[in-house]
Amino acid sequence: MIEDTHVSLAHGNGGRLMRALIEEVFARHLADPALDTGADAVPVALPAGEIVVTTDGFTVQPLSFPGGDIGALAVHGTVNDLAVAGARPLYLTLAALIEEGLEIARLESIVASLAGAARAAGVRVVAGDTKVLPRGQGGGIYLALTGIGVRPPGCGLGLGRIETGDAVLVSGPVGDHGIAVMLAREEFGLSGDVVSDAASVLPLTAAIAVLPGLRFMRDPTRGGLATVAHEIARGAGRAVELDEAAIPVRGTTRAVCDMLGYDPLYLASEGRVVAVAAPAAAAAILAAWRALPEGEGAAIIGAIGAAAPADAPVLLRTRIGGARTLPELESDPLPRIC
Amino acid sequence: MIEDTHVSLAHGNGGRLMRALIEEVFARHLADPALDTGADAVPVALPAGEIVVTTDGFTVQPLSFPGGDIGALAVHGTVNDLAVAGARPLYLTLAALIEEGLEIARLESIVASLAGAARAAGVRVVAGDTKVLPRGQGGGIYLALTGIGVRPPGCGLGLGRIETGDAVLVSGPVGDHGIAVMLAREEFGLSGDVVSDAASVLPLTAAIAVLPGLRFMRDPTRGGLATVAHEIARGAGRAVELDEAAIPVRGTTRAVCDMLGYDPLYLASEGRVVAVAAPAAAAAILAAWRALPEGEGAAIIGAIGAAAPADAPVLLRTRIGGARTLPELESDPLPRIC
Numbered sequence: 001m002i003e004d005t006h007v008s009l010a011h012g013n014g015g016r017l018m019r020a021l022i023e024e025v026f027a028r029h030l031a032d033p034a035l036d037t038g039a040d041a042v043p044v045a046l047p048a049g050e051i052v053v054t055t056d057g058f059t060v061q062p063l064s065f066p067g068g069d070i071g072a073l074a075v076h077g078t079v080n081d082l083a084v085a086g087a088r089p090l091y092l093t094l095a096a097l098i099e100e101g102l103e104i105a106r107l108e109s110i111v112a113s114l115a116g117a118a119r120a121a122g123v124r125v126v127a128g129d130t131k132v133l134p135r136g137q138g139g140g141i142y143l144a145l146t147g148i149g150v151r152p153p154g155c156g157l158g159l160g161r162i163e164t165g166d167a168v169l170v171s172g173p174v175g176d177h178g179i180a181v182m183l184a185r186e187e188f189g190l191s192g193d194v195v196s197d198a199a200s201v202l203p204l205t206a207a208i209a210v211l212p213g214l215r216f217m218r219d220p221t222r223g224g225l226a227t228v229a230h231e232i233a234r235g236a237g238r239a240v241e242l243d244e245a246a247i248p249v250r251g252t253t254r255a256v257c258d259m260l261g262y263d264p265l266y267l268a269s270e271g272r273v274v275a276v277a278a279p280a281a282a283a284a285i286l287a288a289w290r291a292l293p294e295g296e297g298a299a300i301i302g303a304i305g306a307a308a309p310a311d312a313p314v315l316l317r318t319r320i321g322g323a324r325t326l327p328e329l330e331s332d333p334l335p336r337i338c
Numbered sequence: 339m340i341e342d343t344h345v346s347l348a349h350g351n352g353g354r355l356m357r358a359l360i361e362e363v364f365a366r367h368l369a370d371p372a373l374d375t376g377a378d379a380v381p382v383a384l385p386a387g388e389i390v391v392t393t394d395g396f397t398v399q400p401l402s403f404p405g406g407d408i409g410a411l412a413v414h415g416t417v418n419d420l421a422v423a424g425a426r427p428l429y430l431t432l433a434a435l436i437e438e439g440l441e442i443a444r445l446e447s448i449v450a451s452l453a454g455a456a457r458a459a460g461v462r463v464v465a466g467d468t469k470v471l472p473r474g475q476g477g478g479i480y481l482a483l484t485g486i487g488v489r490p491p492g493c494g495l496g497l498g499r500i501e502t503g504d505a506v507l508v509s510g511p512v513g514d515h516g517i518a519v520m521l522a523r524e525e526f527g528l529s530g531d532v533v534s535d536a537a538s539v540l541p542l543t544a545a546i547a548v549l550p551g552l553r554f555m556r557d558p559t560r561g562g563l564a565t566v567a568h569e570i571a572r573g574a575g576r577a578v579e580l581d582e583a584a585i586p587v588r589g590t591t592r593a594v595c596d597m598l599g600y601d602p603l604y605l606a607s608e609g610r611v612v613a614v615a616a617p618a619a620a621a622a623i624l625a626a627w628r629a630l631p632e633g634e635g636a637a638i639i640g641a642i643g644a645a646a647p648a649d650a651p652v653l654l655r656t657r658i659g660g661a662r663t664l665p666e667l668e669s670d671p672l673p674r675i676c
Contacts, residue, residue, distance in 0.1 A: 336469075
């Protein structure tokens with residue numbers, strides 16, 4: 001039984017209160033027989049295939065925003081890193097750093113949201129740890145998750161497989177997550193109906209992972225589409241040419257960006273996929289994505305060029321027929337969006 | 339090239355500065371070809387055997403203390419959870435939550451220490467993530483690690499294997515880590531020469547894991563030996579009877595405890611192992627530990643009793659011939675020691 005309404009330092013000391021918090025909040029919502037809260041380390045059964053791992057920290061502020069909260073976001077962010085690597089997510093581990101004074105009810109809601117997102121993605125939380133941070137040193141709660149997944153041997157996705165002439169696609173409008181979180185902060189006196197795109201991208205990656213000609217996938221989170229374009233250019237050693245008119249951006253997101261001077265190409269999406277594919281495969285990928293509710297806004301947005309000039313590897317062809325280089329992100333437009 | 343002397347929010351935004359920080363600080367010190375900083379998820383090769391996972395958050399304050407720092411502590415804490423589960427640690431993932439304003443030189447020193455501890459334990463850091471927390475919301479740096487290890491199938495260690503009459507052992511003096519961290523805070527106007535026991539327990543667990551009659555191992559971290567005794571009592575459904583005179587505590591640690599009113603049985607050790615074993619196996623475990631520099635202070639400290647009374651499952655036989663129950667830890671004697 002949790003006797004308190006707020007988290008105290010004693011909930012992190014290893015004793016009775018910590019055990020109650022773990023059993024009544026974490027274990028109860030996660031409800032997985034493999035989550036043995038009395039074990040130092042737990043066995044996991046792994047199927048045949050190539051095992052892949054990823055890890056991610058989550059510090060989003062505010063903890064809840066239209067379309068999600070830090071619990072679901074953490075699952076989606078971790079699962080998505082496995083999904084874009086061509087893997088099926090199997091297991092998660094969860095380290096929670098909780099600030100003294102966080103309402104237990106708030107914590108429960110976050111853990112329930114996390115548990116629901118994990119169930120929906122078919123992934124099991126098998127190990128956890130909680131620490132309590134002194135009041136004023138924790139931003140409410142931080143989460144760090146590690147994901148373990150499996151993919152077919154020789155999956156063959158990677159930056160090194162990208163060739164000149166390949167097509168660049170995105171599964172839907174970009175920047176909604178960044179703007180939704182920013183509006184939820186209410187720092188700018190703006191309100192709007194932008195909902196975060198945060199979601200599992202597993203339906204999107206599973207639909208195209210089997211298609212021949214797929215070279216590479218990535219979710220455009222921190223730093224947005226422009227940052228993924230730079231990662232592609234650097235990893236592939238080739239220019240990335242994006243077509244501004246083809247890049248989907250929702251009207252409300254664009255309006256907020258225009259008002260505040262943000263560029264949506266640098267804002268995070270947490271439920272989109274950028275894919276690079278052989279030109280002959282692009283139409284099939286587009287069709288596969290558009291057949292899904294998650295991918296109805298998908299578009300071909302550019303192509304891979306020849307060897308990239310080191311100082312300007314990402315080019316944006318503008319609506320008015322010109323072209324400009326997209327610089328690598330420098331200062332932080334919207335911190336703590338994930 | 340890192341151009342700055344301190345971490346800024348821009349080091350967490352996904353752009354150029356974050357890439358520089360990851361490449362110049364993390365990747366350079368960790369120096370593992372499997373640590374592909376351009377990948378969303380990385381493949382890991384796993385040998386035959388039962389795969390086990392564990393996760394742990396680290397928030398120790400101050401970040402450095404006599405005998406260690408948060409970097410080495412994080413590796414030891416994670417590796418030790420695998421070691422006491424009878425596993426050989428293979429891989430780590432690392433999520434770093436860094437407070438804006440942390441000196442880059444300080445961060446480098448922590449990452450170098452972490453990398454050194456990982457190398458010494460024979461474990462590879464294969465995936466990482468960094469986030470930057472706004473000034474005042476981060477305590478310098480928090481780390482969250484996940485460990486993946488392998489153990490022989492049917493390893494057979496567990497609380498459920500413990501029987502009445504079994505011996506309880508500890509590999510060395512308890513409480514040094516808690517006192518060393520507390521003295522490093524300089525809150526009490528005390529100084530002393532207590533050095534943390536934080537270390538990898540792999541030599542200790544490897545030396546006894548093969549011995550017949552070993553039932554269970556655990557490292558007495560948060561909540562100390564008394565908390566492990568409660569976990570044993572609860573998990574085994576039996577009383578734990580400890581012999582106060584047999585429990586090794588260093589003189590300086592005991593002196594500080596006496597002065598400040600702490601009980602060393604509730605203070606963290608980060609480099610000790612508590613083991614439960616069949617009575618016939620206790621002497622062999624003691625001999626194996628004492629043959630190691632890490633285990634020269636090992637002792638048999640108690641025994642498993644019959645079915646435990648629910649309200650007093652842990653009994654301490656005192657030096658003067660009496661007995662008292664050791665309660666489960668309630669309030670926090672020393673927060674943020676790991």
